[in-house]
Amino acid sequence: MQAAQTDLNLTSNLPTAQACLNLIYAKFRPESDLAGANFTKGEAVDTDKFLSEIWGALKLFLDPKTQILADEQSLAVLLAADAENFDRFMALKEFRDILHALGLKADIYSLQCAQLGAINALKSAKISKSKLLAALEILQTENIISAAHFSRLAAFVRSLSADLPPQNEQGGANFKKSDVFHQKIDALNDICERILSLNPGENVAKSAEKARQKAHELEFNVAVTGVINAGKSTLLNALLGKKILGASNVPETVNLTVLKYAPEPFARVNFWSEAELKELGIAQDQDNEIAQIYGGAGVKFESETAQNLNVKFNAEGESEAKFKSPSASEICSEPPASKTVKTDEIKRYTSADSKYAKFVKSVELYENLELLKDNVRIIDTPGIDDAVAAREELVRRFMRECDLMVHLMNVSQSATQKDLDFIVASLQNSHAVRLAVLLTHADVLKEGELNEVAAYAKKSVEERTRELGVGAEFFAVSAKSYFEGGQNSGVEEFKEYLYETLFGQNSQKSRLGIEAYKKELGRVCAQFAADTQSEILKLTGSNLSLSQRLAELNEQKAALASRLEDVRGAVKEELERLDTAKTAASYELGLRSLAQTLKQRVADDVNYAASKKQKIDPQRLARIAQTTIKDGVAALMRQNRNEIVRQITACTQNIALKFGEFEGKTAAAEVFSINDYLNSKGISLECVQVADAVASAANSGAQAISEAAKVAAEEFLGAQRIKNFVFELSEFEKSEFKKQIEAALKEQEKTLAISEEALKNELAELAQTSGRDSRELERLNSQSEAINAINLELQSV
Numbered sequence: 053m054q055a056a057q058t059d060l061n062l063t064s065n066l067p068t069a070q071a072c073l074n075l076i077y078a079k080f081r082p083e084s085d086l087a088g089a090n091f092t093k094g095e096a097v098d099t100d101k102f103l104s105e106i107w108g109a110l111k112l113f114l115d116p117k118t119q120i121l122a123d124e125q126s127l128a129v130l131l132a133a134d135a136e137n138f139d140r141f142m143a144l145k146e147f148r149d150i151l152h153a154l155g156l157k158a159d160i161y162s163l164q165c166a167q168l169g170a171i172n173a174l175k176s177a178k179i180s181k182s183k184l185l186a187a188l189e190i191l192q193t194e195n196i197i198s199a200a201h202f203s204r205l206a207a208f209v210r211s212l213s214a215d216l217p218p219q220n221e222q223g224g225a226n227f228k229k230s231d232v233f234h235q236k237i238d239a240l241n242d243i244c245e246r247i248l249s250l251n252p253g254e255n256v257a258k259s260a261e262k263a264r265q266k267a268h269e270l271e272f273n274v275a276v277t278g279v280i281n282a283g284k285s286t287l288l289n290a291l292l293g294k295k296i297l298g299a300s301n302v303p304e305t306v307n308l309t310v311l312k313y314a315p316e317p318f319a320r321v322n323f324w325s326e327a328e329l330k331e332l333g334i335a336q337d338q339d340n341e342i343a344q345i346y347g348g349a350g351v352k353f354e355s356e357t358a359q360n361l362n363v364k365f366n367a368e369g370e371s372e373a374k375f376k377s378p379s380a381s382e383i384c385s386e387p388p389a390s391k392t393v394k395t396d397e398i399k400r401y402t403s404a405d406s407k408y409a410k411f412v413k414s415v416e417l418y419e420n421l422e423l424l425k426d427n428v429r430i431i432d433t434p435g436i437d438d439a440v441a442a443r444e445e446l447v448r449r450f451m452r453e454c455d456l457m458v459h460l461m462n463v464s465q466s467a468t469q470k471d472l473d474f475i476v477a478s479l480q481n482s483h484a485v486r487l488a489v490l491l492t493h494a495d496v497l498k499e500g501e502l503n504e505v506a507a508y509a510k511k512s513v514e515e516r517t518r519e520l521g522v523g524a525e526f527f528a529v530s531a532k533s534y535f536e537g538g539q540n541s542g543v544e545e546f547k548e549y550l551y552e553t554l555f556g557q558n559s560q561k562s563r564l565g566i567e568a569y570k571k572e573l574g575r576v577c578a579q580f581a582a583d584t585q586s587e588i589l590k591l592t593g594s595n596l597s598l599s600q601r602l603a604e605l606n607e608q609k610a611a612l613a614s615r616l617e618d619v620r621g622a623v624k625e626e627l628e629r630l631d632t633a634k635t636a637a638s639y640e641l642g643l644r645s646l647a648q649t650l651k652q653r654v655a656d657d658v659n660y661a662a663s664k665k666q667k668i669d670p671q672r673l674a675r676i677a678q679t680t681i682k683d684g685v686a687a688l689m690r691q692n693r694n695e696i697v698r699q700i701t702a703c704t705q706n707i708a709l710k711f712g713e714f715e716g717k718t719a720a721a722e723v724f725s726i727n728d729y730l731n732s733k734g735i736s737l738e739c740v741q742v743a744d745a746v747a748s749a750a751n752s753g754a755q756a757i758s759e760a761a762k763v764a765a766e767e768f769l770g771a772q773r774i775k776n777f778v779f780e781l782s783e784f785e786k787s788e789f790k791k792q793i794e795a796a797l798k799e800q801e802k803t804l805a806i807s808e809e810a811l812k813n814e815l816a817e818l819a820q821t822s823g824r825d826s827r828e829l830e831r832l833n834s835q836s837e838a839i840n841a842i843n844l845e846l847q848s849v
Contacts, residue, residue, distance in 0.1 A: 106134040120169030127170040128187030233555035233562040263572035278460035283492035290531040311430040314418035467512040495530040626703040636778040646684040647765040655758035670750035674743035682737040
């Protein structure tokens with residue numbers, strides 16, 4: 053039996069609960085009070101036990117993770133159903149409509165799923181307990197449920213988790229985050245501040261500040277996709293609480309736009325590099341046209357890897373920076389150039405009629421907005437029909453880094469084949485573990501129409517994504533209703549879901565970030581405690597023997613050795629996950645296709661010569677054969693190398709998350725020359741034998757020539773040295789990756805060796821050390837106690 057459908061927000065389209073109440077009241081009153089209300093006020097009651105009590109033998113097995121979000125009045129009506137009144141409730145069309153609006157069938161299984169989903173939503177503070185209790189009280193006042201049944205329901209609801217805070221009861225733009233991630237980050241920041249308040253040594257202070265900064269810089273990426281008329285800009289404006297997209301001062305949707313936080317608004321336009329321009333087929337004009345991009349004063353150009361934007365805002369909020377005059381070749385050379393501008397200047401570079409637009413790679417838009425303050429990066433992608441292959445690859449790269457994919461569908465044309473294909477392709481090539489599908493412009497459809505569209509979209513998406521293992525949530529939203537002050541726009545519900553997904557208890561990225569921060573602070577406390585103890589020993593002239601101290605050091609060395617083994621094991625595990633077989637299969641398929649491509653090109657050239665009554669040129673055919681094979685194999689090798697590097701990069705990121713000290717210790721993939729690599733392996737792509745075979749068959753007719761080309765190409769491409777390229781390159785990249793990890797491990801071992809030498813010197817000094825200032829000793833003892841208290845508190849976070 054299928055589990056209940058999860059997290060569907062259609063609150064603006066449910067039948068009104070009051071209408072259901074009136075109809076239910078008109079048709080029947082409860083015949084008798086339910087017996088056996090075993091719940092007392094304030095007693096925490098197990099959900100499964102509660103459902104078993106009200107359903108008895110009719111209680112079904114349900115997915116415990118089910119959640120349903122809707123207005124509290126409608127959920128009260130659903131919760132009021134039980135074994136005694138089920139048949140009478142289900143006989144009412146209005147009651148069945150509530151279930152249908154939630155995407156559920158009108159049967160006992162779906163009803164129990166809805167009840168469990170509502171309880172779970174209540175537990176996670178996604179709906180209001182006080183509003184739900186008020187709605188249940190109306191049911192009792194109107195004699196739709198008995199006083200005993202109301203007491204049972206109310207006692208159970210009150211026994212659950214705390215209610216929503218008052219500001220969330222009111223809804224609107226004042227939504228305030230209260231989640232596990234921020235609570236723990238705040239607690240760890242407080243611990244970090246207390247460590248720093250004890251005035252530790254320089255190394256400990258720097259380590260604590262570095263750990264805090266790293267946690268502060270943890271980014272959460274949300275990729276927003278959809279066809280051009282899906283309403284991405286309008287929806288993002290509603291989420292951000294400010295109309296900044298879709299206005300005259302922002303990029304047109306053909307550009308990829310990344311929204312980030314900054315105290316003062318500004319924008320950054322990034323341009324294609326020289327190599328990328330060549331790949332796009334965009335020539336640098338001789339008249340230095342591209343240099344005009346930098347014609348305005350007050351701008352400095354910098355690479356994407358610059359440490360600072362070097363932008364200073366004056367009292368009026370206008371950006372000022374130094375200007376460096378570049379030449380056209382400098383502008384489009386590696387690394388790619390970028391330009392910091394005011395937000396109202398973006399259109400000059402990105403509008404469809406701008407002569408500079410073809411040079412623009414992406415735009416970064418910085419705004420002082422609440423949603424962006426928590427390092428949430430929103431990637432507003434171009435339409436899913438982008439004709440520019442390089443920009444399409446850029447979008448894919450962002451998709452691979454996203455934590456949540458939000459796909460928008462206009463309710464007037466939702467779940468098209470294009471939408472479904474794009475969702476599947478994106479999820480297959482990304483790290484996203486959650487998918488949210490938003491049906492936009494929900495206000496344009498009537499209630500029944502929207503319900504049908506929602507059910508169809510949900511069914512279509514789930515059928516295509518079921519095998520991918522990615523959870524999908526569905527929302528119906530109306531940005532127009534939100535900006536007009538409507539109460540049921542769906543925007544606030546989605547915003548709450550967004551925070552829960554990124555920062556909630558089940559967010560893997562936030563959990564790993566918190567664990568890494570906590571681990572770093574633990575190391576800081578350990579080092580601080582060791583430093584303090586060392587100072588105490590110096591002051592007291594401790595008689596601790598050398599052998600005891602060395603034993604402690606040996607324990608540290610053993611612990612480090614164990615950790616290094618853990619790292620090496622994790623590296624081995626990550627590398628074993630690499631799907632090189634799939635990459636190799638793709639490469640071999642490409643080689644076979646290349647032989648067929650050569651056959652077709654040779655045939656086309658021979659037929660063309662025949663149609664023009666020209667003599668077949670054997671040398672021309674030989675050049676066609678060599679060029680096709682050489683360029684084709686190089687392109688296949690480059691493509692598969694990129695895939696291998698992508699997988700290796702994912703391994704690097706996983707190791708860095710598991711072992712925080714390896715963050716930044718492994719270098720990014722270097723520029724790689726396929727030709728240099730092949731030369732080092734003694735492999736030549738000149739394919740002289742293929743060229744000779746084609747030339748020799750030049751007078752044999754089109755079919756014979758093309759067949760000779762194919763046979764010779766297959767023989768050349770079937771050579772083991774070429775077929776083994778992906779395997780050998782994969783082993784090469786793995787070896788380079790392991791070298792980098794080993795270098796980082798050696799660095800830790802070296803650090804411990806230095807500590808050992810320092811300890812020996814310290815112990816030599818210790819033998820001659822006598823008592824010191826008593827007040828300093830008192831301070832150090834107090835400091836040691838404070839560190840121990842902090843460490844205990846740290847373990848409880």
